[in-house]
Amino acid sequence: MNSGTRPVKALCRDCGARMAPEVSRCPSCGSPRLVRHAELDTLSIAHIDCDAFFAAVEKRDNPDLQDKPVIVGGGQRGVVSTCCYIARIYGVRSAMPMFKALEACPDAVVIKPNMEKYAAVGKDIRHRMQALTPLVEPLSIDEAFLDLTGTERLHHATPAETLAAFIREIEADIGISASVGLAPNKFLAKLASDLEKPRGFSVIGAEEAKSVLSDMPVGRIWGVGKVFQKKLEKDGIRTIGHLQAMEAADLARRYGTIGLRLAKLSHGDDDRIVKPSRETKSVSNETTFRTDISEFAVLKPILRDLSEKVSLRLKKSNLCGRGITLKLKTAEFKTITRARHLNDPTQLADKIFGAGAALLENETDGRRFRLIGIGVSDLADAAFADPADLLDENAGRRKNVELAVDQLRDKFGKTAVELGLTHSAKPGRKP
Template sequence: MVAGAPAFSVCRDCHHVGSPGQRRCSACGSPRLAAHPELGGLQLAHLDCDAFYASIEKRDAPHLADKPVIVGGGTRGVVTTCCYIARIRGVRSAMPMFKALKLCPDAVVVRPAMEKYAAVGRQVRQMMRDLTPLVEPLSIDEAFMDLAGTERLHGEPSAVTLVKLASRVEREIGVSVSIGLSHNKFLAKMASDLEKPRGFSVIGRRDTHDFLKIRPITAIWGVGDAMAGKLRADGLTRIGQLQEMEEAELMRRYGVTGARLSRLSRGIDMRSVEPRGEAKSISAETTFSVDLYRMDELVPILRRLSEKVSARLKATDLAATGITLKLKSADFKLRTRQRKLADPTRLADRIFACGRALLENELDGTRFRLIGIGCAGFAPAATADPDDLVDAGFAKRAKAEAALDLLRNRFGEGAIETGFTYRATPPKSDPHRS
């Protein structure tokens, strides 16, 4: 359907298509109706799973259904995510665990199981791809969809297809999703946040200006704390203020960011949905029960984390083009250091060597409570780890690592150790992988 098509409503429970203006579904009586004057003319959607990790844990442990659940590390860790019951108590992602447990002392804390969450995320995205090839993942639990041109294929308006998708995900996978429908990616993503959980929100073309006018500037994607501070210093706190300014003035003040602010404040976003493979964020990190600062303490842990990252790369069709080292000090100050690789890699040996070199530059006596290592970019697996003419021992180490992988695949991850990790006894830690 296109702009100007007859208005309608669709029941989000029984999927009955009815006339607009109803308060309840004429077929089943449900008040959960999706209705908007432009409902038939919008095809760009953003789907976001609700409290994804916590929802999966509740699905797999039904006795947790009515309890506040926090997914994260131990008492020295941080909150990865939490359910809506815990959010009502004030718990938020990235909050130190001790603070979260003060706000919600009866919370059930569950360690992250990233492999399980990734598998469920792939199930959800496959259901999206069943409807359209134009699916652009943003993270493990959210993606854009462009349903333009699929109405004839499915025999129904895009909005009806999306309502049925939400029901299918909840019925077959056991987690709920919220969907935003609009005329561009920026607004579709904003819409998906409006009615969580189990939301279905629409921002039409005619709504755009007034909808954005009253929103805080921080609602614009990419306006973080630093940019928001600059804007506040200039007296700008609402998107409506940006709408009243000329683009040239915003560019004079904020450079290319000013042009972007001008366009988005008016709801202009020309980006298309770019289908691609799985969106990957491959990393591993751990939070220590006591602070560490010596190389001999940190190296075995870094090696173990490098092996985990390598294993996840080898399970995909991707290779790392750069390495990121992450450190968090005892006073919660975060350090991230990156290095681009000469050639893409999937080998733990190269990941670790790069991470170790970055770590050596950071050992200045600071005590750290967390260390992590991950990928700073990706390339196809076929481009990874060409022969190294400079490093004579590279081929030998690569063959040795392949042999280790075969043994671990056959006998389990702990079947064999390297010299760096054998009998290493670092303080008890809490693994978080993303």
């Protein structure tokens, strides 16, 4: 994409050569993969997103899968974590129920997620990003924002040249591909990285931002989900151009603070900076069942086990939280969430489970559930966790017991100490 009357610059993504913008192939290596833009040498905010990351890692490790549709996800009753681009041709998408994915692509190779392996690859890529700039803001295991402002002297290259070299490096060294969006801010950079996947390198400049955004659906704005998008469409707002034509004050009256956000982003304005570390907003865990479950007595020990996992993650991260959220998914794939706030932040499995079980009991009315999850939000430093409770004289004793059990499990393994409740949550055991 090009903007204004500035002279257009061109860069070969496969060898890094510079050239006249009118050529169709790189004169140095013959590649047609050129990136051209008038603002190519002045932009420095990037979004890098690995292409079909989990599936790409699996294909890298098993060359026999290269030309096959690959789905990474749970069993027949699970959901698609990710899928390769061959599977996407058949209509398979992330978060799709597995049975629907296999109906769309019955010849797909289904692989159970190996999060430990993916995390190791993601960590390697992250370290390489941090060698480019200290301003790396991770969004997930396989994507991040980078601010390369002022790195020209360090790398003896423009940010665009540095990014192109980085993508070539991870393809050669790690064996997976990624797409790049380069722009003047985070919102436009993330939009750009989605424009040419896979192996894309797209640029959205400041001068052209408003015209580029105009015809895009409002759902392309980061944070506008399906429900809010339907509300906007009901109000006659279907494209970002519709938002551009409205006054910020009018949007604020209609939609509150999010209306002001829509007004800014619709014009390509985003003043958020790239933050090297990103705060954890919640800690959660969930599981999908092989067969639907309706009985509270059967769900209860599973919830306890999940609560212990969440508790352990909080403790290891030195976090605690006041918000407890129960998540359920019915046999009809309807998602139900119920939440409550504790008086004081906690990181104890006992309190997380107690709040979750109270919420769960109200929902077990005969409906069949295929998934259950528990999460903790409204997080704070662990120093604020579980203060003395004058109204519950046994709270301190239960806290000490739980911490002692944690120490034993850390030393001898999780099965060293098992509660009767979590013991019954294991496959083949009755609660």
